[in-house]
Amino acid sequence: MQTQLAPEYKDTPDGIAAEAILRKCVHCGFCTATCPTYQLLGDELDGPRGRIYLMKQVLEGQAPTRKTQLHLDRCLTCRNCESTCPSGVEYGHLVDIGRKLVDAKVSRPATEQAVRWALKQGLPSPLFAPAMRMGQMVRPLLPAALRAKVPPRQHAGDLPTRTHGRRMLMLAGCVQPAMMPNINRATARVLDAAGIQAVAAPAAGCCGAVKFHLDDQEGGKQQMRANIDAWWPFIDGTPSPVEAIVMNASGCGVTVKEYGHILRDDPAYADKAARVSALTRDLSELLPELAQSLAGRVDASRAASADGSAARLVFHPPCTLQHGQQLRGGVEQHLRALGFDLQLAANEAHLCCGSAGTYSVLQPALALQLRDRKLGHLAAVAPTVIVSANIGCITHLQGGTTTPVRHWIEVLDAALAP
Numbered sequence: 001m002q003t004q005l006a007p008e009y010k011d012t013p014d015g016i017a018a019e020a021i022l023r024k025c026v027h028c029g030f031c032t033a034t035c036p037t038y039q040l041l042g043d044e045l046d047g048p049r050g051r052i053y054l055m056k057q058v059l060e061g062q063a064p065t066r067k068t069q070l071h072l073d074r075c076l077t078c079r080n081c082e083s084t085c086p087s088g089v090e091y092g093h094l095v096d097i098g099r100k101l102v103d104a105k106v107s108r109p110a111t112e113q114a115v116r117w118a119l120k121q122g123l124p125s126p127l128f129a130p131a132m133r134m135g136q137m138v139r140p141l142l143p144a145a146l147r148a149k150v151p152p153r154q155h156a157g158d159l160p161t162r163t164h165g166r167r168m169l170m171l172a173g174c175v176q177p178a179m180m181p182n183i184n185r186a187t188a189r190v191l192d193a194a195g196i197q198a199v200a201a202p203a204a205g206c207c208g209a210v211k212f213h214l215d216d217q218e219g220g221k222q223q224m225r226a227n228i229d230a231w232w233p234f235i236d237g238t239p240s241p242v243e244a245i246v247m248n249a250s251g252c253g254v255t256v257k258e259y260g261h262i263l264r265d266d267p268a269y270a271d272k273a274a275r276v277s278a279l280t281r282d283l284s285e286l287l288p289e290l291a292q293s294l295a296g297r298v299d300a301s302r303a304a305s306a307d308g309s310a311a312r313l314v315f316h317p318p319c320t321l322q323h324g325q326q327l328r329g330g331v332e333q334h335l336r337a338l339g340f341d342l343q344l345a346a347n348e349a350h351l352c353c354g355s356a357g358t359y360s361v362l363q364p365a366l367a368l369q370l371r372d373r374k375l376g377h378l379a380a381v382a383p384t385v386i387v388s389a390n391i392g393c394i395t396h397l398q399g400g401t402t403t404p405v406r407h408w409i410e411v412l413d414a415a416l417a418p
Helices: 013-022 030-034 036-041 048-059 066-073 080-084 091-105 110-122 128-137 181-193 217-236 250-256 270-279 283-294 319-324 330-337 364-379 391-398 408-415
Strands: 166-170 196-199 245-247 280-282 312-315 341-344 385-388 405-407
Touching (some): 013 048, 013 091, 181 196, 270 280, 405 408
């Protein structure tokens, strides 16, 4: 796609990066076939190709409008289009640039600004945990829409206390410890059973994705730099540096894997960010080794359904796993090898569930349509448990079904022999 950048963007880092991405697009339209919002709305401007044209117009000097902003807002950033694109268009990076440029020129209504401010300041805040506990105390009294965002209080098990020669860093996350603490503890227990010690850097916080995707890219970068500083002594300054940085939330994982790209022009952090990204592993990437180490020690019948029968699992692969990180099939293959009855939905397993970070709050109507469509396909498998790999998907799906929705690591942890 030929472009003629406006003088204000020519020779800027954003302009150079965007032009390189735009030039890869060949207008083929394959991306529209796998775009969730295009499927729902049928509007070319609510598909990747149409949004690319809108961003191209802005970069060439056309003034963006509120309508431009709305079409970009409706994008889930699921990156399904990247998996489909035959030309390798890095749409996710392009839409980050496009949103930044449009938001700099188009003001939002006050109510939208307030909601976005509350999300980007509240979710990573230390006050989130006490607020969540308060919400859980009064959960039965909450309106249904809010109650769906507040999971019942989870009684997580104990953390392992053994030390091991092998160590891996684990990011606790900003909301996960308060909403679903058992995910982190189950991760630590499974790694411990495989002879790996999970360690946490107390100063590490939010991965930066929330602010970065809510009109505050510099605020997100500051959180990324803070995490790098917190992790660096474990990576470079100890007699036994950690082997990897493990992510059990695929949304955080895809962001940390892109620290090197996001901070590539930062002279103080570019090299460190690239090192951090290279060390980062989604938890599922450890499954081949875990399956080998735990073989013979897993009893899949222990991960039983509520009535005591063997659990029939259906896996929802988050977009941040299958499209953002391009990791497919590993969870299914290795959990089956360990004895679990695990399937994918027969239809549209590649499509987004509608969670998409804060999307389910900012675009609730579209998010609920996508959730219910996804749950319909998952229900066709007649599962007793739905498993996923990202807390956002888990919470969002659970809000629309009585079938338990859990992280796959919790199911594996429950199946480990004492």
